Amino acid sequence: MHTTRYIFVTGGVTSSLGKGIVSASLAKLLQARGFKVTIQKLDPYINVDPGTLNPYEHGECYVTEDGAETDLDLGHYERFSNEHTSQANNVTTGRIYQSVIEKERRGDYLGSTVQVIPHITDEIKYRIKLLSKYKDYDFIITEIGGTVGDIESLPYIETVRQMRWEMGNLCVVIHLTLVPYLAAAGELKTKPTQHSVKILQEQGVQPDIIVCRTEKPLNDNLRNKIALFCNVSPTAVIESIDMDSIYEVPLKLRDEGLDREVLKKCGLTYEGRPDLSSWEEFLYKMKNPRYTVEIGLVGKYVELKDSYKSIMESFVHAGTVHQVKVKLRMVHSEMLNDENAPELLKDLHGILVAPGFGSRGIEGKIAAIKYARMQGIPFLGICLGMQCAVIEFARNVLGMRNANSTEFDPRTPHPVIDIMEQQKKISGMGGTMRLGAYPCQLSDNSIARSIYQAPVILERHRHRYEFNNKYLDDFQEAGMIATGINPKENLVEIMEIPSHPWFVGVQFHPEYKSTVANPHPLFIGFVEAACQHMNG
Ligand code: GLN
Numbered sequence: 001m002h003t004t005r006y007i008f009v010t011g012g013v014t015s016s017l018g019k020g021i022v023s024a025s026l027a028k029l030l031q032a033r034g035f036k037v038t039i040q041k042l043d044p045y046i047n048v049d050p051g052t053l054n055p056y057e058h059g060e061c062y063v064t065e066d067g068a069e070t071d072l073d074l075g076h077y078e079r080f081s082n083e084h085t086s087q088a089n090n091v092t093t094g095r096i097y098q099s100v101i102e103k104e105r106r107g108d109y110l111g112s113t114v115q116v117i118p119h120i121t122d123e124i125k126y127r128i129k130l131l132s133k134y135k136d137y138d139f140i141i142t143e144i145g146g147t148v149g150d151i152e153s154l155p156y157i158e159t160v161r162q163m164r165w166e167m168g169n170l171c172v173v174i175h176l177t178l179v180p181y182l183a184a185a186g187e188l189k190t191k192p193t194q195h196s197v198k199i200l201q202e203q204g205v206q207p208d209i210i211v212c213r214t215e216k217p218l219n220d221n222l223r224n225k226i227a228l229f230c231n232v233s234p235t236a237v238i239e240s241i242d243m244d245s246i247y248e249v250p251l252k253l254r255d256e257g258l259d260r261e262v263l264k265k266c267g268l269t270y271e272g273r274p275d276l277s278s279w280e281e282f283l284y285k286m287k288n289p290r291y292t293v294e295i296g297l298v299g300k301y302v303e304l305k306d307s308y309k310s311i312m313e314s315f316v317h318a319g320t321v322h323q324v325k326v327k328l329r330m331v332h333s334e335m336l337n338d339e340n341a342p343e344l345l346k347d348l349h350g351i352l353v354a355p356g357f358g359s360r361g362i363e364g365k366i367a368a369i370k371y372a373r374m375q376g377i378p379f380l381g382i383c384l385g386m387q388c389a390v391i392e393f394a395r396n397v398l399g400m401r402n403a404n405s406t407e408f409d410p411r412t413p414h415p416v417i418d419i420m421e422q423q424k425k426i427s428g429m430g431g432t433m434r435l436g437a438y439p440c441q442l443s444d445n446s447i448a449r450s451i452y453q454a455p456v457i458l459e460r461h462r463h464r465y466e467f468n469n470k471y472l473d474d475f476q477e478a479g480m481i482a483t484g485i486n487p488k489e490n491l492v493e494i495m496e497i498p499s500h501p502w503f504v505g506v507q508f509h510p511e512y513k514s515t516v517a518n519p520h521p522l523f524i525g526f527v528e529a530a531c532q533h534m535n536g
Pocket of ligand 1: 355383384
């Protein structure tokens with residue numbers, strides 16, 4: 001039987017230290033050494049999945065190929081490792097309890113008292129090990145959300161303790177902490193790290209490796225001190241200093257020997273260094289752009305960077321392909337209207353209208369699209385962005401004055417975007433949209449066909465509404481053409497305006513599929529169009 005090793009990544013002191021990036025970087029390093037790796041996130045909240053969470057609460061909801069609505073860290077995992085994740089890669093406390101309670105109701109526990117230990121911890125263990133049923137992974141990296149000491153993460157840490165006890169050196173625990181710099185003292189401080197390791201130890205878990213997030217380099221003195229107080233060897237104290245870009249972290253952690261330390265703990269050989277030459281090439285191009293293009297990102301969550309994480313990263317990937325820097329101008333859709341659009345969107349080389357739910361900011365999105373369409377500025381509309389492009393075209397080109405989506409105006413005389421037939425009978429909110437990858441057939445002579453270089457593509461969806469085919473002939477006659485169709489359901493997936501230099505609206509989310517190794521063709525094409533617009 002194949003031996004799978006389990007690496008747990010816990011966090012201490014504060015949240016937002018970058019456990020996801022450390023986990024993704026470690027996956028990259030082990031992958032570069034030839035190992036098969038996957039990453040999983042365990043989230044301590046009670047929501048069954050993050051699909052029902054407001055982006056203000058938890059950033060973007062990331063959608064996998066199999067249609068799971070997941071934590072945005074899974075996006076980092078895919079972007080770094082270039083491997084698909086699935087529902088099994090993201091588990092929340094809500095989901096764990098849901099299955100335990102379902103089993104209890106079915107009578108599976110044969111009358112015993114159902115408790116956190118062993119029933120909840122067994123379910124967590126089952127979910128961790130489940131991934132090895134899909135593939136012969138050499139390593140499963142499990143990131144535990146939250147911070148040690150939180151009441152909510154106790155069952156997860158307890159599960160780590162049990163797995164450690166049961167599996168010995170097939171398990172490695174990495175603890176990520178903060179080593180703050182106190183300007184007044186002019187020093188880095190190790191006490192918070194000591195305390196957070198102590199909490200882990202009180203819960204029965206001794207970390208093997210301590211990754212220290214820091215603004216300034218750690219000297220030997222400090223490393224030795226952390227090693228001594230926390231029961232680890234000095235080589236297992238790994239510095240994770242702030243970097244300009246998340247994509248530099250794997251190289252930095254390679255220099256620090258994180259992968260070597262992990263292999264050592266597992267009793268595996270660890271000669272040489274992982275080969276990251278294509279990653280280095282990517283970084284070189286990213287850090288040495290030939291020039292900058294500016295693209296407007298129009299959405300209602302623009303104050304919060306995490307809300308459009310995958311879109312932003314897709315621009316980093318696509319910009320690097322052309323060796324240009326894509327500067328994003330965040331434009332709040334609620335502030336925009338026809339009068340101020342020329343001012344707020346001035347000098348942009350491209351305009352992207354973002355996905356979203358609900359009516360807030362819709363009219364601003366429509367104003368941005370009208371401006372992009374009339375001024376010949378390259379335009380990419382994603383999901384709601386595509387739907388708004390359809391509404392704009394209906395109102396301003398087809399003369400359907402009150403055209404709308406029934407999401408915003410159920411009584412509109414021109415429901416050009418309407419709820420999908422399958423969605424009409426659905427009442428629950430979580431996991432009930434059109435989700436995950438669906439095929440899309442591209443028309444010849446379209447922008448889509450030329451950038452994808454393939455007749456059929458697979459893209460990920462997350463929506464309830466769609467283009468209303470009743471209006472298709474009107475649109476096509478007036479110059480907005482459906483260039484991508486779902487072959488089975490006949491749903492419109494892509495709209496283009498061939499008389500415009502570059503106007504593409506897509507019902508799916510290309511941003512979920514862009515990775516460092518495979519930047520997304522739509523973003524590559526869009527950035528190229530923006531460069532052409534700029535260089536006129
Ligand atoms: N609110 C729209 C729908 O449900 C668009 C969703 C999205 O942009 N992801 O169809």
